[in-house]
Amino acid sequence: MLPLIAAFLLILTACDTRDPITGPDVFPPPGTTPPLAIRYSGGMPYGLFVLPTAELGSDFNATMVNARVWLRRGSVLTELAAAKARGGKVIMNLTGGRLKYLDEDGHFSLTKWKHAADAFRTIAFTSYITDGTIIAHYLIDEPNDATNWGGVPVPPATVEEMARYSKQIWPSMATVARTEPTYLAQWSGSFRYLDAAWAQYAARKGDPVDFIKRNVTDAQRKGLALVTGLNILMGDFREPMSPSMIKSAGSALLSSSYPCAFISWQYDADYLATPGVRDALRYLRGKALQRTYKSCRS
Numbered sequence: 638m639l640p641l642i643a644a645f646l647l648i649l650t651a652c653d654t655r656d657p658i659t660g661p662d663v664f665p666p667p668g669t670t671p672p673l674a675i676r677y678s679g680g681m682p683y684g685l686f687v688l689p690t691a692e693l694g695s696d697f698n699a700t701m702v703n704a705r706v707w708l709r710r711g712s713v714l715t716e717l718a719a720a721k722a723r724g725g726k727v728i729m730n731l732t733g734g735r736l737k738y739l740d741e742d743g744h745f746s747l748t749k750w751k752h753a754a755d756a757f758r759t760i761a762f763t764s765y766i767t768d769g770t771i772i773a774h775y776l777i778d779e780p781n782d783a784t785n786w787g788g789v790p791v792p793p794a795t796v797e798e799m800a801r802y803s804k805q806i807w808p809s810m811a812t813v814a815r816t817e818p819t820y821l822a823q824w825s826g827s828f829r830y831l832d833a834a835w836a837q838y839a840a841r842k843g844d845p846v847d848f849i850k851r852n853v854t855d856a857q858r859k860g861l862a863l864v865t866g867l868n869i870l871m872g873d874f875r876e877p878m879s880p881s882m883i884k885s886a887g888s889a890l891l892s893s894s895y896p897c898a899f900i901s902w903q904y905d906a907d908y909l910a911t912p913g914v915r916d917a918l919r920y921l922r923g924k925a926l927q928r929t930y931k932s933c934r935s
Contacts, residue, residue, distance in 0.1 A: 679926055680698070680926035680927065680929075681926075681929075681930065682726045682897070682899070682900070682925075682930070683697060683922055683926075684697035684699035684900050684901075685697060685700060685902070685904040686900065686901070686902045686903035687700065687701070687903055687904050688700035690716055690719045690723065691723075692904070693725035694724065696918065697918075698724055698725055699899075700725065700726075700728070700900065700904075701727075701728040701730065701900050702729060702730065703733060704730060704731050705731070705733040708756060713760050720770060721765065721770045726769065727765075727771050728771075728772055728773045728774075728775050728813065728898070729771055729775060731754050735778065735785055737750075738753055744786055744787040745789070745791045747799070750799060754802065754803065772897075772933055773832070773833065773898075774810050774812050774813070775813055776796065776800060776803065776812055776813065776831075777791060777796060777799065777815070779815060780814060781817075781820040793820065793824035793826070794824055796816075796821070797826065797828055797829070800812040800828070800830035800831035801830040803830070804830045811933040811934045812832045812833070813864055814831060815837070815864075816834060816835065817852055818834035818836065818861055818863065819852070819855045821855075822858055828860060828861060831861065831935075832861065832862055832933055832934045832935040833856075833933045833935065834852070835864040835866075836848070836856075837868055838866070838867050838872065838886055839867075839871070839872035840872055840878075840886075844889075845885070846889045849889060849890045850893070853896075857895075860935055861935050862897045862933045862934065862935050863896045864897060864933065865890050865896045865899055866890070866900045866902065867883065867890070867901040869914075870903060877908055879913075880913030880914055887899075887924070888921070888924060891921065891924040891925060891928070897931050897932065897933040898933060899921070
């Protein structure tokens with residue numbers, strides 16, 4: 638009898654593989670942290686943009702990916718399974734580059750952005766949100782930079798609407814916008830659906846200790862979590878960072894226990910082969926390992 642019951646339950650669960658489409662007010666209990674994915678390699682999620690899945694492991698345990706590349710290949714679930722098997726965590730950009738959601742005047746189009754996100758409605762990746770393999774939905778890159786949007790920046794209120802739309806489809810997936818919380822703090826409204834801001838350090842932004850303190854203060858003021866990292870490829874006044882700069886600036890950012898992830902821009906095999914660079918990144922990985930894992934949900 639027991640084998641028959643188990644088989645019946647297996648059939649029931651296998652039949653419902655769609656992502657839940659629920660209302661915007663359906664959330665896990667406040668402060669809920671998803672269980673860690675199997676073989677998670679530990680500490681704060683730490684890695685590089687567009688890191689190949691095969692690089693996930695001892696040096697890096699996280700990445701930010703353009704999931705539309707996976708979508709075109711039909712490999713979204715395959716890549717997520719591979720990342721999980723290697724103990725990795727993923728921030729997913731589901732809408733691609735900004736050219737996909739510009740209107741005829743070169744301005745941001747919320748309608749086109751939503752249409753781009755809709756392409757993932759039928760992909761059954763909810764289990765990877767639940768187990769923590771997917772740590773956030775990357776909504777938009779630099780909404781504050783007017784030059785990206787035909788001279789008109791994307792207002793924080795619009796970013797909040799993007800987050801609301803994401804939560805309507807994937808209620809338990811954290812939402813993050815890659816802009817410093819200082820920009821988001823200009824809005825007088827409250828962020829209910831946006832979970833995190835993103836503060837990426839470059840030399841032109843001044844002392845890294847002051848940089849992280851300022852961004853943590855602004856994030857806390859708006860009730861947001863914070864992702865941070867370095868611009869390793871162009872962060873030294875448009876030049877790649879030296880190993881010593883990676884160590885010093887990265888250590889300053891990691892001196893704060895507030896950020897929930899540390900992901901730098903970006904993977905480049907030739908640059909990583911530069912003498913001292915990978916060793917410097919491994920040095921920071923050691924510091925990230927000392928940080929306790931926490932969710933990027935606000």
